[in-house]
Amino acid sequence: MDQNNSLPPYAQGLASPQGAMTPGIPIFSPMMPYGTGLTPQPIQNTSSLSILEEQQRQQQQQQQQQQQQQQQQQQQQQQQQQATAQQATSQQATQVASGQASQLFHSQTLTTAPLPGATPLYPSPLTPMTPITPATPASESSGIVPQLQNIVSTVNLGCKLDLKTIALRARNAEYNPKRFAAVIMRIREPRTTALIFSSGKMVCTGAKSEEQSRLAARKYARVVQKLGFPAKFLDFKIQNMVGSCDVKFPIRLEGLVLTHQQFSSYEPELFPGLIYRMIKPRIVLLIFVSGKVVLTGAKVRAEIYEAFENIYPILKGFRKTT
Amino acid sequence: MTYQLYRNTTLGNNLQESLDELIQGSLNMYRFCDNVWTFVLNDVEFREVTELIKMDKVKIVACDGKNTGSNTTE
Numbered sequence: 001m002d003q004n005n006s007l008p009p010y011a012q013g014l015a016s017p018q019g020a021m022t023p024g025i026p027i028f029s030p031m032m033p034y035g036t037g038l039t040p041q042p043i044q045n046t047s048s049l050s051i052l053e054e055q056q057r058q059q060q061q062q063q064q065q066q067q068q069q070q071q072q073q074q075q076q077q078q079q080q081q082q083a084t085a086q087q088a089t090s091q092q093a094t095q096v097a098s099g100q101a102s103q104l105f106h107s108q109t110l111t112t113a114p115l116p117g118a119t120p121l122y123p124s125p126l127t128p129m130t131p132i133t134p135a136t137p138a139s140e141s142s143g144i145v146p147q148l149q150n151i152v153s154t155v156n157l158g159c160k161l162d163l164k165t166i167a168l169r170a171r172n173a174e175y176n177p178k179r180f181a182a183v184i185m186r187i188r189e190p191r192t193t194a195l196i197f198s199s200g201k202m203v204c205t206g207a208k209s210e211e212q213s214r215l216a217a218r219k220y221a222r223v224v225q226k227l228g229f230p231a232k233f234l235d236f237k238i239q240n241m242v243g244s245c246d247v248k249f250p251i252r253l254e255g256l257v258l259t260h261q262q263f264s265s266y267e268p269e270l271f272p273g274l275i276y277r278m279i280k281p282r283i284v285l286l287i288f289v290s291g292k293v294v295l296t297g298a299k300v301r302a303e304i305y306e307a308f309e310n311i312y313p314i315l316k317g318f319r320k321t322t
Numbered sequence: 323m324t325y326q327l328y329r330n331t332t333l334g335n336n337l338q339e340s341l342d343e344l345i346q347g348s349l350n351m352y353r354f355c356d357n358v359w360t361f362v363l364n365d366v367e368f369r370e371v372t373e374l375i376k377m378d379k380v381k382i383v384a385c386d387g388k389n390t391g392s393n394t395t396e
Contacts, residue, residue, distance in 0.1 A: 167355040174354035 142312040146243035146295055146304050150206060151213040154239055157200040157221055158232035166196065169227055185220060192216040196224065200231075210238055210301065240297065243304040247291040247312065250320035256287070260314070276311065283307035287315070350379075359384040 167175030192206040207213035257266040281303040286294040
């Protein structure tokens with residue numbers, strides 16, 4: 001099986017270099033004619049598939065179908081030219097996605113029907129040979145991975161705490177009850193800050209990964225425990241994750257807010273970034289003219305990656321050309 | 323207006339890191355309780371025009387006051 005199958009969908013683009021022949025979907029062979037599939041569904045020689053692989057494949061299919069839909073508008077002109085060219089020639093030189101192939105298929109009314117489980121060696125004589133790059137969607141994955149910058153998590157230490165005792169005996173602690181009713185404690189490794197409340201609940205911020213956040217919270221709990229409190233570690237939960245990345249090209253925010261106005265708000269006099277509230281996943285993105293993007297509101301890492309993969313083709317469409 | 327809440331934001335974290343870097347890694351410990359700041363510094367150089375004093379460990383206790391903060395070292 002293709003080794004890429006073991007990667008979650010958002011990381012598919014990372015395993016193989018861009019333009020590789022076998023990125024995500026394992027079963028297509030390079031010279032398989034497009035007659036076997038209108039949409040990039042893998043051929044179901046399924047006897048050896050596990051449920052996990054099945055789920056992954058379904059996710060890949062959904063991904064590709066979404067990417068197809070996004071691509072159709074952009075490629076209509078291209079396809080018309082190719083359709084006329086293909087009737088004359090027998091080979092296609094430019095990049096072909098399965099999405100394009102499906103458009104051509106319709107326009108030429110082929111009679112070859114997709115046979116599940118069959119990989120015909122030779123295409124029907126009426127169909128031009130189209131070297132399909134299997135499962136390289138017309139819009140490739142961006143190849144950019146957002147980096148996590150901040151994780152906010154909470155945990156319940158399960159006992160009431162005397163904040164004054166903690167502030168007086170612990171190192172690196174601040175407590176000003178007139179201003180804020182919690183002890184602010186910091187540790188150096190992982191570099192984080194914790195707000196510790198008298199109820200026993202604690203907020204831990206500043207970590208760069210989920211594991212670091214959990215480790216830091218445990219360290220704070222141990223500090224409190226060593227001060228004599230019967231601290232436990234209940235209901236650890238990551239509440240928010242923040243990531244950032246750079247698309248490496250300038251963006252026309254004004255254009256983006258015009259076309260995506262139900263998701264975007266852009267008030268340059270208030271804030272120089274466009275605030276894009278994505279519905280699925282529910283992530284807020286701050287998009288800047290420079291091409292830098294901040295993503296926040298995630299409960300899991302995959303939401304950050306998914307949101308970025310969703311926004312990247314949109315941002316490419318609003319690239320500044322001057 | 324209470325701004326202490328913002329100390330554990332990214333900005334606050336960066337301020338803290340700047341504080342640490344400013345003292346060039348020799349801040350051993352800090353504390354703030356009852357409006358009194360306590361710092362413990364390691365490997366400290368006090369420099370005056372004529373004199374240079376080096377110390378392994380310095381404890382600074384500072385109170386907020388209308389006039390001045392009072393310092394003691396040991």
